[in-house]
Amino acid sequence: MRLIFVNRFFHPDHSATSQMLSDLAFGLTQHGYDVNVITSRLRYDDAGAQLAATETVGGVRVVRVWTSRHGRGSVILRAVDYLTFYLSAAWTLLKTARRGDVLIAMTDPPAVSVVAALVAKVRGARLINWLQDIFPEVAEALTPGRAAAKTLFLPLRIFRNASLRHAERNVAIGALMAERLQNIGVDRERIAVIPNWSDVEAIHPIAQSQNALRADWNLANKFVVGYSGNLGRAHDIETLLSAIAISERLPARTRAIHWVFIGGGAGYERLKREAELGEFKNVSFYPYQPRGALAESLSAADVHIVSLKPELEGLIVPSKFYGIAAAGRPTIFIGCSRGEVARDIVRHDCGATVAIGDALALVETINAMAQDPARCVGMGERARAMCEEKFSRTSAIAMWSRLLLSVAEAPANNTNRTSHFVKPPIAKRQEP
Incomplete structure (x- = not known):
């Protein structure tokens, strides 16, 4: 099984999504998986950084695509950075992905699952969405005048929902997130809960x-x-x-x-x-x-x-x-x-x-x-x-491995399949 992760940041960057992805990619490589990462040449805290275009790190093949590098100072310029990553990542995925590959789309930049879903359909690959947050709902919740924001994001929401509903699995990092996914129409069988983790060996109590x-x-x-x-x-x-x-x-x-x-x-x-x-x-x-x-x-x-x-x-x-x-x-x-x-x-x-x-x-x-x-x-x-x-790194990698095996064993896009992994503990929705 060949895995292709897509996220804007990866090792040696220290941002949250980069650390999670790096831990998982290196861990799965040690478990014998063929792991590839499509990412940018940027670092989260240094827009001027210039990382190598291609390299192999810890057994993981890394392809860093070109993007603009305006940084986080302006919403419009940040959107340009996102757009250039979408285009470069889509082109690289189209050239790289093969039938039977598993594409794993994270959520930086937002809604990269839409790009990954289109490529997966064209190339005959399988899609897993790994959701560190749910966008555009996050932006709407933080925007004054939410009604206007919902209208603005409506086209994106339609495409995003389609990418979630047709993915083999959508990995939520909490039970409440799994509830949110089910509330927007994602089948429960397509949802798995794998919390984020910490490296309990590297991070330990010091007196x-x-x-x-x-x-x-x-x-x-x-x-x-x-x-x-x-x-x-x-x-x-x-x-x-x-x-x-x-x-x-x-x-x-x-x-x-x-x-x-x-x-x-x-x-x-x-x-x-x-x-x-x-x-x-x-x-x-x-x-x-x-x-x-x-x-x-x-x-x-x-x-x-x-x-x-x-x-x-x-x-x-x-x-x-x-x-x-x-x-x-x-x-x-x-x-x-x-x-x-x-x-x-x-x-x-x-x-x-x-x-x-x-x-x-x-x-x-x-x-x-x-x-x-x-x-x-x-x-x-x-x-x-x-x-x-x-919440240990070891247990999370084991859970991911079981999930990947269940996806490999199941017929592609079989809506009647049941998960061999984790049934998320979804309860009746409670508003915070």
């Missing part, structure tokens, strides 16, 4: 006394609240800003709480500006850390923040939750109490959930953890156990 970053960042004897990764439009900023302001005004005896933000994004930059304007003393900002340093950077915090706006539940799953759990740290989730992350937190008692806008509750939750370090450590240990059991 505070042995963590060099805590010393380098002057975090000794402080209760550290961390945020690691992209902080953007999908995440709540206001609650964080209010909570930081409240914690700055706490009596001196409780001022040991310190906030550390690692990463980037529009929200990250805004927080940094507001912290400077407010002259906040207990907040630090650091850039993305190398992947090899994640065990140290994630373990530098005593507890981590994860946030997702309620209207995006089922459209996005914050994958940073798995890295936090692998590092043996609890999570405070700011968002819907019925959301994907919130459910796991409750099920495994590995953190807490706070409603968006309730900054006081967030500060009180942090203070309670700071005053009961044994309970905080226990939640982190349960998070690690959960990650080893449910």
Whole structure:
């Protein structure tokens, strides 16, 4: 079986979709699969980077197509980058794909499944959509005047829906996402749930006394609240800003709480500006850390923040939750109490959930953890156990291998087939 993945970013890029794809591609190669990747020559955080057009990395054959490189500064210019990738990837797929190949389309750029579906039909290949988010619903949820946005995206939605309904499988990364897919008309037999994961061998708990970053960042004897990764439009900023302001005004005896933000994004930059304007003393900002340093950077915090706006539940799953759990740290989730992350937190008692806008509750939750370090450590240990059991890279690759074998064994586009893989636990839809 020959696999051809399509995504705009791949190793050595460190963006979220690139890391997931790189883990899976290298893992499947070790399992004996013939793995190919069609990607761009760009890096997410460096529009000027120029990666090799073709190479073989870790047994994976990588073809990097030409695209424009305007970056993320303008919506229109970003759309041009997307369009040039669609055209270049489609041309390369048409030249590369053969009957019986399995095309696996991710979601960067959005709706690349439409391109992959057309090529799969022409070339007699099989299509699997690997959904890291559901677009254009994400854009609609984040756009003021949603009715106008829905009208604008209607043509794209029609083609996108067709590509989902005719794929051999659509891999959702959470049960709520599987519900969303079923609600837009995708047959349940064409949906599988494989959560994203963390490398539990590379990311492991490091004791505070042995963590060099805590010393380098002057975090000794402080209760550290961390945020690691992209902080953007999908995440709540206001609650964080209010909570930081409240914690700055706490009596001196409780001022040991310190906030550390690692990463980037529009929200990250805004927080940094507001912290400077407010002259906040207990907040630090650091850039993305190398992947090899994640065990140290994630373990530098005593507890981590994860946030997702309620209207995006089922459209996005914050994958940073798995890295936090692998590092043996609890999570405070700011968002819907019925959301994907919130459910796991409750099920495994590995953190807490706070409603968006309730900054006081967030500060009180942090203070309670700071005053009961044994309970905080226990939640982190349960998070690690959960990650080893449910969200490890090894188990995810095994699940993907079973899925691929079930696709290979089934007649192409047989609408009556049943999945040999995972029946997603789809319950009645609940609005967040």
